[in-house]
Amino acid sequence: MDVTTWTYIFVGLSFAIYIGIAIWSRAGNTGDFYVASGGVPKIANGMATAADWMSAASFISMAGIISTMGRDGAVYLMGWTGGYVLLALLLAPYLRRFGKFTVPDFIGDRYNSSTARVVAVFCAIFISFTYVAGQMRGTGVVFSRFLEVDVNTGVIIGMVVVLFYAVLGGMKGITYTQVAQYCVLIFAYLVPAIFISIMLTGNPVPQLGLASDAAGESIGLVQKLDGLSTELGFKEYSTGHKSLIDVLAITLALMVGTAGLPHVIVRFYTVKKVSDARKSAFWALLFIAILYTTAPAIAVFARTNLLNTVSEATYKTIPSWFKKWENSGLIAWVDKNADGKITYNGSGDAFQKHPSKTKVEPVFVTNDKVNEKGFSGERILLNEPSENSNELYVDPDIMVLANPEIAKLPGWVIGLVAAGGLAAALSTAAGLLLVISTSIAHDLVKRTLNPSISDKAELLLARISAGVAVLVAGYFGIHPPGFVAEVVAFAFGFAASSFFPAIVLGIFTKRINRFGAVSGMIVGITFTALYIWYFSFGIFGHKGVPADYLFGISPQGIGTIGMLLNFAIAITVSYLTPRPPKHIEDLVESIRLPRAAFGKVDSGPSDH
Amino acid sequence: MSKLPTEEAKRLYWRANLKWLAILLSIWAFVSYGCGILFVNFLDQFKLPGTNLNLGFWFAQQGSIYCFLILIVIYARVMNRLDEELLAGTGADADS
Numbered sequence: 001m002d003v004t005t006w007t008y009i010f011v012g013l014s015f016a017i018y019i020g021i022a023i024w025s026r027a028g029n030t031g032d033f034y035v036a037s038g039g040v041p042k043i044a045n046g047m048a049t050a051a052d053w054m055s056a057a058s059f060i061s062m063a064g065i066i067s068t069m070g071r072d073g074a075v076y077l078m079g080w081t082g083g084y085v086l087l088a089l090l091l092a093p094y095l096r097r098f099g100k101f102t103v104p105d106f107i108g109d110r111y112n113s114s115t116a117r118v119v120a121v122f123c124a125i126f127i128s129f130t131y132v133a134g135q136m137r138g139t140g141v142v143f144s145r146f147l148e149v150d151v152n153t154g155v156i157i158g159m160v161v162v163l164f165y166a167v168l169g170g171m172k173g174i175t176y177t178q179v180a181q182y183c184v185l186i187f188a189y190l191v192p193a194i195f196i197s198i199m200l201t202g203n204p205v206p207q208l209g210l211a212s213d214a215a216g217e218s219i220g221l222v223q224k225l226d227g228l229s230t231e232l233g234f235k236e237y238s239t240g241h242k243s244l245i246d247v248l249a250i251t252l253a254l255m256v257g258t259a260g261l262p263h264v265i266v267r268f269y270t271v272k273k274v275s276d277a278r279k280s281a282f283w284a285l286l287f288i289a290i291l292y293t294t295a296p297a298i299a300v301f302a303r304t305n306l307l308n309t310v311s312e313a314t315y316k317t318i319p320s321w322f323k324k325w326e327n328s329g330l331i332a333w334v335d336k337n338a339d340g341k342i343t344y345n346g347s348g349d350a351f352q353k354h355p356s357k358t359k360v361e362p363v364f365v366t367n368d369k370v371n372e373k374g375f376s377g378e379r380i381l382l383n384e385p386s387e388n389s390n391e392l393y394v395d396p397d398i399m400v401l402a403n404p405e406i407a408k409l410p411g412w413v414i415g416l417v418a419a420g421g422l423a424a425a426l427s428t429a430a431g432l433l434l435v436i437s438t439s440i441a442h443d444l445v446k447r448t449l450n451p452s453i454s455d456k457a458e459l460l461l462a463r464i465s466a467g468v469a470v471l472v473a474g475y476f477g478i479h480p481p482g483f484v485a486e487v488v489a490f491a492f493g494f495a496a497s498s499f500f501p502a503i504v505l506g507i508f509t510k511r512i513n514r515f516g517a518v519s520g521m522i523v524g525i526t527f528t529a530l531y532i533w534y535f536s537f538g539i540f541g542h543k544g545v546p547a548d549y550l551f552g553i554s555p556q557g558i559g560t561i562g563m564l565l566n567f568a569i570a571i572t573v574s575y576l577t578p579r580p581p582k583h584i585e586d587l588v589e590s591i592r593l594p595r596a597a598f599g600k601v602d603s604g605p606s607d608h
Numbered sequence: 609m610s611k612l613p614t615e616e617a618k619r620l621y622w623r624a625n626l627k628w629l630a631i632l633l634s635i636w637a638f639v640s641y642g643c644g645i646l647f648v649n650f651l652d653q654f655k656l657p658g659t660n661l662n663l664g665f666w667f668a669q670q671g672s673i674y675c676f677l678i679l680i681v682i683y684a685r686v687m688n689r690l691d692e693e694l695l696a697g698t699g700a701d702a703d704s
Contacts, residue, residue: 074668220660278684
């Protein structure tokens with residue numbers, strides 16, 4: 001069977017499973033829909049959290065980004081896992097004990113303020129939409145690359161599937177679907193990694209393969225890659241090249257942002273007890289760590305294979321995967337010295353930015369029927385060649401997508417990777433859509449505008465909101481605003497600078513009041529958004545350049561400063577204004593201690 | 609339930625909670641910001657025992673993640689024990 005057949009089989013089977021689960025576990029009331037009635041076993045919840053959390057970017061792009069960044073790629077590895085420690089220690093158990101449905105619920109009640117609740121709703125929707133648009137796009141991209149359908153058709157197929165199980169099943173349907181999606185995605189990630197690890201190091205465990213010696217040699221694999229890289233003029237792989245302050249800021253922003261993402265926090269509302277919330281955080285991080293400790297190994301394996309395969313290879317005899325990915329635009333080659341061989345080195349980008357694009361990426365000559373070909377048969381570029389000697393453009397996504405082909409693995413492994421990428425994108429999209437629908441139906445309508453709405457009407461409204469949210473997300477997936485990929489990374493900055501300080505201060509101090517919390521959130525997220533906007537798109541025609549960075553911190557890391565600003569303002573304003581009332585202090589006291597210490601039993605999340 | 613914990617017991621519970629948070633978060637910061645970022649070049653002069661991999665690189669890309677897992681395990685055990693101690697004798701379910 002060929003690769004396309006295998007891909008159809010794996011994708012079709014996995015979709016059938018997701019839909020079957022949705023029908024089996026559909027939601028009967030708002031408690032089911034929002035938090036699966038707090039009845040999810042802790043290991044299943046851990047798997048669902050892991051799938052919820054690991055997006056298309058984690059699955060498809062992360063290993064590739066690490067392989068181009070070398071050691072500095074650790075900002076993503078530590079940033080996206082270290083946040084779980086903050087979540088488990090500072091947020092999850094308290095929010096679970098608080099026992100309502102959402103993050104805006106907590107902020108609204110703790111600060112005794114509809115304004116605070118509405119600001120929190122706005123932040124949650126803003127963060128979720130930026131994130132979900134990227135997932136829908138990711139779904140379309142996987143479809144188009146593996147099944148050669150149009151990207152837009154892919155987005156629509158993804159929308160229909162998500163619409164079906166998110167609208168029908170709510171949190172209950174999503175949770176059990178995510179358990180299945182985790183199994184699919186982790187299997188799809190590990191299988192190629194294990195094969196390649198055996199090939200390159202003889203060790204079947206990729207995590208150990210990273211630390212092993214290259215097969216048949218007495219030199220570490222990473223050292224060997226360092227040698228290969230410097231020989232070709234690339235930076236040494238195992239040393240850092242980013243500035244220290246920027247590495248610190250990005251890592252902290254990603255950690256705190258992870259802890260503040262509403263779709264991750266809400267997962268801890270779905271377990272039975274506070275002690276389960278603590279253990280569930282462990283299971284979630286364990287399941288995430290399996291992928292996150294494999295990623296740096298894949299990065300090293302794929303980079304080594306790539307350099308060995310393409311450097312100085314003759315285009316006409318290059319393996320077929322090269323031309324396949326050239327056709328989908330992930331690889332481009334310009335034969336500057338006209339020798340028919342691929343010169344790949346670290347002297348810079350192979351060509352200049354095309355005027356129609358915002359970054360350096362290939363734009364190919366096409367006419368109505370066939371792509372025009374160059375002397376060796378390569379696709380011809382519209383981009384102007386650059387001055388240096390490097391001739392090859394490689395999109396980082398290729399490290400995961402083409403890895404099985406580069407390593408000459410069988411066709412079914414490639415089909416599996418496609419199903420895994422889709423599982424990662426769809427599981428995250430579903431979790432985010434649920435946050436959006438809950439924010440609208442529960443936080444905005446039930447808690448703010450119309451408290452007398454019946455449970456049945458609220459459930460219907462939640463389903464309609466989820467449906468509308470899917471359509472909006474699909475629209476952005478088909479018409480990406482040109483900056484979706486960047487904006488996804490920035491969602492962390494927004495979460496770090498808005499929710500995290502408001503929640504932590506709300507739990508660990510009694511003195512912070514509504515004025516402090518609201519002004520802190522508004523200043524934090526506004527500062528972060530403006531900084532990112534200025535350096536990514538420009539304000540009033542002025543676009544910032546890296547030399548203007550505040551303390552040398554790039555937009556990715558600016559959430560750290562936004563968070564510090566939020567903390568500083570929330571504390572200052574609170575001490576200049578009156579103490580919160582007594583019943584708020586009692587509320588804080590009640591979430592710090594087990595409920596039984598007050599003679600109450602924990603009956604699970606509820607509206608009352 | 610026979611009787612509720614005293615105010616003093618509740619105060620001590622919260623203090624013990626904060627003490628453990630301080631200890632665990634210090635280790636969290638040490639392995640990630642310390643070993644993975646600030647001292648990474650210093651640690652790179654050593655190898656991960658039994659291999660040819662630089663120790664700083666290992667901490668930055670693998671080791672810190674394993675430490676995070678251990679920290680969460682310790683936290684869950686300590687807190688679940690503290691819960692039980694606070695509620696011992698009250699007849700209440702310590703898990704909630």
